[in-house]
Amino acid sequence: MSATEGQQHPLGIYLWIWALLFVLSTLSYMVDYMNFQGYLRWTLILVFMFLKAGFIIAIFMHMAWERMALITAILLPPALLLFLIGLMALEGDYIFQIREFVYSVIEFTPISPHH
Amino acid sequence: MASDAAVTTADETRMGSVVNDWSADKQTFEVPWGKAMMWIFLLSDTFIFSSFLVGYMHVRIASTIPWPVPSEVFALSFGGDPIPLILIAIMTFILITSSGTMALAVNYGYRRNKKVTFWLMVATALLGASFVGMQAFEWTKLIVEEGVRPWSNPMGAPQFGSVFFMITGFHGMHVSAGVIYLLLIANRVRRGDYDKSGTYETVEIAGLYWHFVDLVWVFIFAFFYLW
Numbered sequence: 001m002s003a004t005e006g007q008q009h010p011l012g013i014y015l016w017i018w019a020l021l022f023v024l025s026t027l028s029y030m031v032d033y034m035n036f037q038g039y040l041r042w043t044l045i046l047v048f049m050f051l052k053a054g055f056i057i058a059i060f061m062h063m064a065w066e067r068m069a070l071i072t073a074i075l076l077p078p079a080l081l082l083f084l085i086g087l088m089a090l091e092g093d094y095i096f097q098i099r100e101f102v103y104s105v106i107e108f109t110p111i112s113p114h115h
Numbered sequence: 116m117a118s119d120a121a122v123t124t125a126d127e128t129r130m131g132s133v134v135n136d137w138s139a140d141k142q143t144f145e146v147p148w149g150k151a152m153m154w155i156f157l158l159s160d161t162f163i164f165s166s167f168l169v170g171y172m173h174v175r176i177a178s179t180i181p182w183p184v185p186s187e188v189f190a191l192s193f194g195g196d197p198i199p200l201i202l203i204a205i206m207t208f209i210l211i212t213s214s215g216t217m218a219l220a221v222n223y224g225y226r227r228n229k230k231v232t233f234w235l236m237v238a239t240a241l242l243g244a245s246f247v248g249m250q251a252f253e254w255t256k257l258i259v260e261e262g263v264r265p266w267s268n269p270m271g272a273p274q275f276g277s278v279f280f281m282i283t284g285f286h287g288m289h290v291s292a293g294v295i296y297l298l299l300i301a302n303r304v305r306r307g308d309y310d311k312s313g314t315y316e317t318v319e320i321a322g323l324y325w326h327f328v329d330l331v332w333v334f335i336f337a338f339f340y341l342w
Contacts, residue, residue: 009222011219011222014215014218014219014222015215017218018211018212018214018215018218021211021214021215022208022211025204025207025208025211028207028336028337028341029200029204029207031341032186032199032200032340032341033199033200041341042342045337045341045342046337048337049333049334049336049337049338052333053330053333053334056214056326056329056330056333057326057330059218060214060217060218060322060326061322061323061326061327062319066146067132067133067136067144067145067146068129068130068132068133068136069132069133069136069137069143069144070144070146070151070154072133073144073154074154074155074157074158077158077162078158078161078162078165081162081165081169084165084169085169085172088169088172088173089172089173089176091173092172092173092174092175092176092177093176093177095173095176095177096176096177096178096179099177099179100179103179110179110180111180112180112267112268112269112270112271112272112273113266113267113273
């Protein structure tokens with residue numbers, strides 16, 4: 001039988017991580033409640049998000065104790081999505097800039113359709 | 116013979132184990148088949164949700180009409196000033212709690228404690244069901260009171276509605292499916308199927324799915340509600 005059978009750890013670690021996730025969620029919520037803006041807001045949102053995601057994957061989903069082959073096979077492909085995110089952010093910004101330019105030149109302001 | 120190649124040697128490094136695993140003729144991942152399959156399914160689901168979130172990012176960046184402010188849209192007032200994002204905060208805590216009960220269920224499953232595992236899984240499912248209920252309340256409020264449609268809304272960029280319904284809808288669907296899945300497995304635990312088969316792996320595999328659902332919410336919460 002593989003080594004994953006009986007892959008149990010003392011209960012305590014799950015309770016600690018659970019508490020930590022509560023704390024991180026509260027901190028995430030505080031970012032909005034305290035009305036931080038700009039780069040501080042976005043940095044904090046991302047930091048807390050990645051910390052929560054990391055702990056859920058590593059501890060709750062047992063990834064920290066899995067074989068490296070499985071870890072890389074599962075985590076490497078989503079990491080490559082960072083390229084997609086970067087490219088789409090660049091393209092989105094380009095579309096925004098060109099819309100602003102064209103709308104100013106042709107004297108048109110898009111308005112939100114209402115019902 | 117082929118499986119010999121996958122046996123870890125005493126002085127094997129972590130990267131060395133990758134070489135050994137991939138060199139094996141028969142089996143790459145020395146984990147139970149069901150676990151590997153669930154991870155690969157979750158990988159595919161990650162790509163699906165990522166494509167939705169990246170699409171949302173693009174639409175929001177490119178929009179010249181201001182995007183509605185989520186803390187205002189999703190504020191609730193209980194007679195006084197509206198509290199921003201309060202229901203969303205509660206939903207987040209509920210899902211984190213359900214991940215906690217699930218992790219405990221897996222642990223008790225490996226200890227072969229049928230009773231506690233069953234009740235922890237039921238608790239997880241109930242928390243998940245309440246999450247979906249709250250999401251349904253949110254949808255109703257937005258559609259009926261705020262007039263949000265997939266093609267327009269009174270608050271700002273017209274794409275807000277379609278992004279919101281698509282992403283939370285897919286997530287809510289995954290939570291609902293997870294609730295049913297958990298209850299099915301919980302019943303099998305209670306019936307003693309896994310004492311008979313000799314392993315409680317299935318509980319861990321169900322747990323992987325449930326943690327994934329929580330994980331997706333962590334990203335949705337950060338990118339859609341907080342940003």
